[in-house]
Structures are given as C-alpha cells and as structure tokens.
Amino acid sequence: MNNNNQQININPDDLTDVVCEECGCQVFEPAFLFKKISAVLSPNGKASMIPLNIFKCSDCGHINKEFIPNNKDGKKVL
Numbered sequence: 001m002n003n004n005n006q007q008i009n010i011n012p013d014d015l016t017d018v019v020c021e022e023c024g025c026q027v028f029e030p031a032f033l034f035k036k037i038s039a040v041l042s043p044n045g046k047a048s049m050i051p052l053n054i055f056k057c058s059d060c061g062h063i064n065k066e067f068i069p070n071n072k073d074g075k076k077v078l
Contacts, residue, residue, distance in 0.1 A: 020057035021064050028055040031063070033077060052077075 019026050033052040039045055056063045068076045 018064070018066075020060060020062050022062040023057060023060045025057050025059040027058040028067075029058045030054075031056040033069075035077070 017026055018028075020028075031054050033054055034049045035052060036049050037047065039047045042048055052069055054063060054067050054069070056067075063078065065076065068078050071077050
C-alpha cells in the first residue's frame, strides 16, 4: 500500500508575509465583490448576483491586486 499523505513541516519564519500595498498592515478581513448574471446565463433562468470572496486590509480597507480575481480576458475585475 502506497501512502501519498506525507507530512511537511513548514516553519512560519521561512514564509513571506503578505502586507497591505498601501499601509503595510498584515491583517486582512473578508469582503465580497458582486457580479450580476443575466437570466440567459443563470442556471435557474433568473437574473441574480454572485458574490466573489476577497480580502481587504483591516486598517485602511485597501484590496491588494493579488486578491482581486481576473476576468475571462485575464484582466482584474476591479
């Protein structure tokens, strides 16, 4: 029996901190972007909105570029 569930020990000191691009804060909180979907594209045939989960800085509210999803053309949605 081959066990592919190997444990990897990661030292937090070896990891790169993610900080706000504007103020340098390291604390982020969840936020949502909303995208509208037309009735034609919606699986239930009704127009609605779809939430996209992102993170914003807890100090200044800035959203880092790396947190913003890309659209189908590869451009940021914001």
